[in-house]
Amino acid sequence: MKNKLPIALSNRHIHLSQEDLDKLFGEGYTLKKLKDLSQPGQYACEEKVDAVGPKGTIKGVRILGPVRAETQFEISVSDAFKLGVKTEIRDSGDIDNTPGLKLVGPEGETAMNKGVIVAARHIHMNTEDAKKFDVKDKDRVKIKIEGPRGLTFEEVLVRISDSYALEMHVDVEEGNACGVKNGELVELI
Incomplete structure (x- = not known):
């Protein structure tokens, strides 16, 4: 079928740096694969974190692996309202001058100073x-x-x-x- 391709809907999720993973789950922690995703080498993890914004909290945000160089939290416009963050539609990876928020894991928490986006x-x-x-x-x-x-x-x-x-x-x-x-x-x- 000419010019046809499959589509996938992406729910809120977070990509963590190793530094933030260590703060949230303990030093040297390794993510546990729950299932493979459609993109080769990408996977949903068993682990989840809570995201705390100025106006609200979203509990149980799924982590996607593997770890990345920088933490990035991809949300919807409705999520931004719930959390109370003013974010923009951005290409994945384009996180300079974006808002941050607090992440809470089982072993600690970390304050993101940037990285919350609505993915384009x-x-x-x-x-x-x-x-x-x-x-x-x-x-x-x-x-x-x-x-x-x-x-x-x-x-x-x-x-x-x-x-x-x-x-x-x-x-x-x-x-x-x-x-x-x-x-x-x-x-x-």
Whole structure:
């Protein structure tokens, strides 16, 4: 099917640095894999933390592994209101000048000084997929969603790496707004 790719809805989650993992779970702690995710080498962990903002708390935020160089907490717009943080839609990894909050784990807590974002919608693809779709890394494309609540997503970031599997990611709020489900095929237009 020409120009079709699968979509996945992403719920709130956190990527931790080893430093923050140590503060929350104890020195030298290693994450325990719960299940593999669609992107090679990425996995949901058994561990969860609580996120504490100026106005509220979200308990049981799933950690995704492996550890990263910097801690990043990906939330929805509704989560930002609940927590009382003023964040922006950002490309994953673009965390400079973003808000932070407090994380609480079983062995301690840590204050993030940055890293809370609403992740921008994006597509992961490898170089072969990029040739097929005729796109380059960091292109912005449009994606058409069919159905009774169909819509067109604009400004969808393309991320290309040979370590990626073909899949578009949107947050749960965006997915629910158009009635799309995990694994459905959407069209790059």
